[in-house]
Amino acid sequence: MRWALLALIGAAAYLFAVTFDLPALRMLCKPLPVLAMLLWILGSPADGYRRWVAVGLVLSMLGDILLEWPINAFVPGLAAFLLAHLAYLAAYLGDTRRVAPLGLLIAGTLGGGLFALLYSRGLGPLLVPIALYSLTISAMLWRAIARLGVPGIANASRACAALGALLFVSSDAMIGISRFVAAFDGASYAIMLTYWLGQLGIAASVTSRHIALPYSEDPTTSRA
Numbered sequence: 001m002r003w004a005l006l007a008l009i010g011a012a013a014y015l016f017a018v019t020f021d022l023p024a025l026r027m028l029c030k031p032l033p034v035l036a037m038l039l040w041i042l043g044s045p046a047d048g049y050r051r052w053v054a055v056g057l058v059l060s061m062l063g064d065i066l067l068e069w070p071i072n073a074f075v076p077g078l079a080a081f082l083l084a085h086l087a088y089l090a091a092y093l094g095d096t097r098r099v100a101p102l103g104l105l106i107a108g109t110l111g112g113g114l115f116a117l118l119y120s121r122g123l124g125p126l127l128v129p130i131a132l133y134s135l136t137i138s139a140m141l142w143r144a145i146a147r148l149g150v151p152g153i154a155n156a157s158r159a160c161a162a163l164g165a166l167l168f169v170s171s172d173a174m175i176g177i178s179r180f181v182a183a184f185d186g187a188s189y190a191i192m193l194t195y196w197l198g199q200l201g202i203a204a205s206v207t208s209r210h211i212a213l214p215y216s217e218d219p220t221t222s223r224a
Helices: 002-019 023-029 032-041 048-068 074-095 101-120 124-149 155-181 187-207
Strands: none
Touching: 002 023, 002 032, 002 187, 023 048, 032 048, 032 187, 048 074, 048 187, 074 124, 074 155, 101 124, 101 155, 124 155, 155 187
16 A cells, blocks of 8 residues: 555656656656555565566666656667566566467557657667667567466456556557657656556556466365
């Protein structure tokens, strides 16, 4: 409960700072929701999945800070989030490596379509970094969707990871559209809300991962 309160206070304060253009408050509060999620998942049983998601959350906080920095740190911020996506990708690959062709089609279409749109507007020296980033988020989304078909993992964990990945990709897409195609009203709010909800879904895939399945045997009543 205390981590949820920290996340809500941080998010509300950040959006307040965006509304009234308070750079110092924005810098202070922007990482707080993700920090709260990190502290939340650290209360879950330790395993490889939790470790990689925790790494992704730490890198995301770094990206939050870099993108809010007064100097132009867009490329370093992009690099931090690229590494965060790779950490989530590693977490998902730890659960399954099945091909999941439908997931590949969905992720490839979304990622490829976004890159094609940005490329059509001219990316200049950011062409290679944006291409690499588009490929990475597509792979992350693909592997999150692939988890949906893996038995032995709580349904809530599978659904939260897939929805979280989709929301995270949506937030990234809005950043790209706002920066390279056309700014739109409410972009800052839409970007951050989908980003936080995406991270929440990914974090919840950790905390719901070890929920006992309805058909699991109770060790105290199992047959010899």
